[in-house]
Amino acid sequence: NEHKHDVCVSNINVYVKSNNLTGATVPISIAWSRIYPKGYGEINQAGVDFYNNFIDALLEIGVVPLVTLYHWDLPQGLDDFGGWLNVSTTDAYAIYADTCFGLFGDRVCFIYLSFI
Numbered sequence: 654n655e656h657k658h659d660v661c662v663s664n665i666n667v668y669v670k671s672n673n674l675t676g677a678t679v680p681i682s683i684a685w686s687r688i689y690p691k692g693y694g695e696i697n698q699a700g701v702d703f704y705n706n707f708i709d710a711l712l713e714i715g716v717v718p719l720v721t722l723y724h725w726d727l728p729q730g731l732d733d734f735g736g737w738l739n740v741s742t743t744d745a746y747a748i749y750a751d752t753c754f755g756l757f758g759d760r761v762c763f764i765y766l767s768f769i
Contacts, residue, residue: 678719678762679711685728685749692728693745701756708760718761722750 685692687700711718723746731742754763 676715676717678717680719680721680764681707681711682721682724682726683753683757684726685723685746686726688752689728689745689749691730692742693730693748696752704757708757712760719764720753720757720761721764722753 683704684700687703688697689695690697690700708718727736727742731739731745734741736742
């Protein structure tokens, strides 16, 4: 499954330039399961590469990504073990969040959770 960040960034670029929004923030959501397919364990490097490329491309056109780390996308591997009712899910989220802060935190603003 090939993901094309360049198509999305191209559309954002047209919108930013046509509306004089350089320096604006654009909300994006990082899919937990794209970083940790099971919700825990081994990092998916292809997912990390996708977000690194996407974030860098947004910054190149003068847009600051405003990142949501969780927006109702609990990885199936965690849901199978009880989801948020299982304390191990909060432990896995802490690891996921720490990973994202380490990988992307130098270039983005973070919103930790979104329940709206």
